[in-house]
Amino acid sequence: MAYKFQFRDVFAQQDAIVDGLVLTLQLSAGTIFFGFVIGTLVATLLVYAKPWARGAAHAYVEVIRNTPLIVQLFLIFFGLPAIGIKLDVITASVIALTINLTAYTAEIVRAGIESIPKSQIETGISLGLTGPQVFRHVVFLPALKNVYPSLTSQFVLMMLATSVVSQISTAELFHVGSIIQSRTFRDFEVYSVIAVLYLCLSLLLRGGFSICYRIFFRKS
Amino acid sequence: MIRELAFQDVLYLVLAMRWTIVLTLLALSGGGVIGLLIAACGASRHVALRTFARAYVGTVQGIPLLAWLFIFYFGLSIVGYNLPPWIAATIGFSIYAGAFLGEIWRGALISIPKTQWEAALAIGLTYIEQLRYVIIPQAIRVAIPPTVGFMVQLIKNTSLAAVIGFVELTREGQLTTAATFQPFAVYLIVAALYFSLCYPLTRYSRALERKRRVVH
Numbered sequence: 546m547a548y549k550f551q552f553r554d555v556f557a558q559q560d561a562i563v564d565g566l567v568l569t570l571q572l573s574a575g576t577i578f579f580g581f582v583i584g585t586l587v588a589t590l591l592v593y594a595k596p597w598a599r600g601a602a603h604a605y606v607e608v609i610r611n612t613p614l615i616v617q618l619f620l621i622f623f624g625l626p627a628i629g630i631k632l633d634v635i636t637a638s639v640i641a642l643t644i645n646l647t648a649y650t651a652e653i654v655r656a657g658i659e660s661i662p663k664s665q666i667e668t669g670i671s672l673g674l675t676g677p678q679v680f681r682h683v684v685f686l687p688a689l690k691n692v693y694p695s696l697t698s699q700f701v702l703m704m705l706a707t708s709v710v711s712q713i714s715t716a717e718l719f720h721v722g723s724i725i726q727s728r729t730f731r732d733f734e735v736y737s738v739i740a741v742l743y744l745c746l747s748l749l750l751r752g753g754f755s756i757c758y759r760i761f762f763r764k765s
Numbered sequence: 766m767i768r769e770l771a772f773q774d775v776l777y778l779v780l781a782m783r784w785t786i787v788l789t790l791l792a793l794s795g796g797g798v799i800g801l802l803i804a805a806c807g808a809s810r811h812v813a814l815r816t817f818a819r820a821y822v823g824t825v826q827g828i829p830l831l832a833w834l835f836i837f838y839f840g841l842s843i844v845g846y847n848l849p850p851w852i853a854a855t856i857g858f859s860i861y862a863g864a865f866l867g868e869i870w871r872g873a874l875i876s877i878p879k880t881q882w883e884a885a886l887a888i889g890l891t892y893i894e895q896l897r898y899v900i901i902p903q904a905i906r907v908a909i910p911p912t913v914g915f916m917v918q919l920i921k922n923t924s925l926a927a928v929i930g931f932v933e934l935t936r937e938g939q940l941t942t943a944a945t946f947q948p949f950a951v952y953l954i955v956a957a958l959y960f961s962l963c964y965p966l967t968r969y970s971r972a973l974e975r976k977r978r979v980v981h
Contacts, residue, residue, distance in 0.1 A: 607964065607967070608956075610917075610967070611917065611921075611959065611960045611963035611964045611967055612921065612956045612959045612960050612963070613921040613922070613924035613925075613935065613959055614921070614924075615924045615925060615927070615928075615935060616924060616935060616938070616952055616955050616956045616959060617956070619935075619938070619939075619948065619952050620949070620952040620953065620956060623948035623949075623952065624948045624949035624951075624952045624953070625949070626948075627947065627949040628949055701827075702826075705827075705828070705829040705830075706829070708829040708831045708832065709829075709831065709925070712928060719829065719831060719832070722835075726839070732835075732839035732840055732843070733836065733839065733840035733841075733843050736832055736835045736836045736839065736840060737836065737840070739832055740828045740829075740832040740833075740836065743827065743828050743829055743832060744824065744827040744828050747826075747827035747828075748823075748827060
C-alpha cells in the first residue's frame with residue numbers, strides 16, 4: 546500500500562508553528578542566560594567557597610546531573626502544588642530548565658577554572674593586578690575560552706531539551722506539533738517538519754556560537 | 766478511586782526500574798552496533814565515509830530525542846507497521862545512542878598516534894591484526910570512561926519513553942500519581958531511584974578516568 550504524503554494540512558498551520566518556534570527560542574534564550582549566570586556563580590562556589598558551601602553546591606550538581614530532566618520538571622510542575630507552591634506552565638518550565646542547565650554549566654565552568662595553572666595566577670599577582678582583576682583576566686576569561694566548545698554544545702543540547710516541556714503543555718514548538726498531529730492525523734508529516742525545524746535551529750545556534758567565539762576570543 | 770500511597774506502590778516503582786534497565790541495555794546494544802559503524806566511518810581514510818559519519822552524527826544530535834521517538838512510534842504506521850512502544854523506543858534510542866557512541870569511539874580511535882599503526886605494519890601485521898592487537902586494545906582504554914558516562918545519559922533519557930506509553934520508571938510514576946494523587950512524594954521517589962542507578966555509574970566513570978590519567 547503506497548502512502549501519499551500530504552504536507553498541506555501541516556503547512557496550513559504555519560502561524561501556530563511560528564508561534565511555537567518563537568516560544569522555543571524565548572525559552573532557550575532565557576534558560577541559557579540564567580543557566581550561564583547562575584552556573585558560573587555555582588562554579589565559583591565549587592572552587593573557592595568554604596567546605597560546607599562547596600559541599601552543598603557539589604550535592605546540588607550531582608543530584609541534578611544524575612536524575613532525568615522530565616522527572617525534575619514533573620516534580621516542579623505537579624509536585625510543588627501539592628505542598629502549596631503553584632506555578633504556571635511557563636514559569637515551571639523556565640525554572641526546571643534553568644535548574645537543570647545550571648548544574649551542567651557549573652560543572653563545565655569549574656573544570657575550566659581548574660584548568661588554569663597556578664603559576665599563571667601567581668604571575669598575575671606579581672604583575673600587581675588586584676584580586677578581582679586576576680580573577681577576570683587571568684582565570685575566568687581564559688577558563689571560558691578553554692571550555693567554550695563543551696559549554697556551547699551543552700547550550701545546543703538544552704535548546705533541544707526544551708522540547709521536553711511540551712509534556713506539561715507549554716505551547717512551544719514540539720507541543721504545537723502534537724496539537725497539529727491530533728487535529729490532522731498527519732503524524733509523519735508533522736513530526737518530520739518539526740524535526741527539520743529543530744535541526745535548522747541547532748545548526749543556526751552552532752553557527753552563532755562559533756561567530757561569537759571569533760568575536761570574543763580570537764583577538765586575544 | 767483515590768487511595769493512599771502504600772508500601773506496595775513503592776515496590777511497584779522499584780520493580781519498574783527493571784524496564785528502565787532493559788531499555789537501556791537494548792539501546793546500548795543497538796546503539797553499539799550503529800556506533801561501531803559510525804566510528805569506523807568517521808576514522809576512515811575515505812572522505813565520503815567521514816562525511817557520512819559527520820552528517821549522521823550532526824543530524825541525530827540536532828533533533829530532539831522526543832522527535833525521534835515520535836517519528837518511529839507514529840511515523841512508521843504509515844508504511845503499514847504499527848510498532849509497539851518498546852520496539853519504537855528501542856529503534857529511537859539506538860539511533861540516538863549510535864550517534865553519541867560513534868562520536869566517542871571515533872575520538873578514541875583517532876587518539877591513537879599514527880606511529881602505532883606504522884609500528885604494527887612494520888612488524889608485519891595485516892590490517893585486521895593491526896586493529897586487533899595494537900589499536901583496539903589501546904583505544905578501549907580511552908573509550909571506556911566516556912562510554913560509562915554516556916550510559917548515565919542514556920538511563921536518564923529512557924525516561925522520555927514514558928511519553929509514547931512504554932511503562933518504565935517514569936511512566937510507572939505517572940500511573941502511581943494518577944492513582945494516589947501524591948505527585949510530590951511519588952516523583953521524589955522516582956528521582957531517588959534514578960539517582961541510585963546513575964550515581965554509582967557516574968562515580969565509576971570518574972574513577973576509570975582518573976586511573977587512565979595515572980597510567981599515562
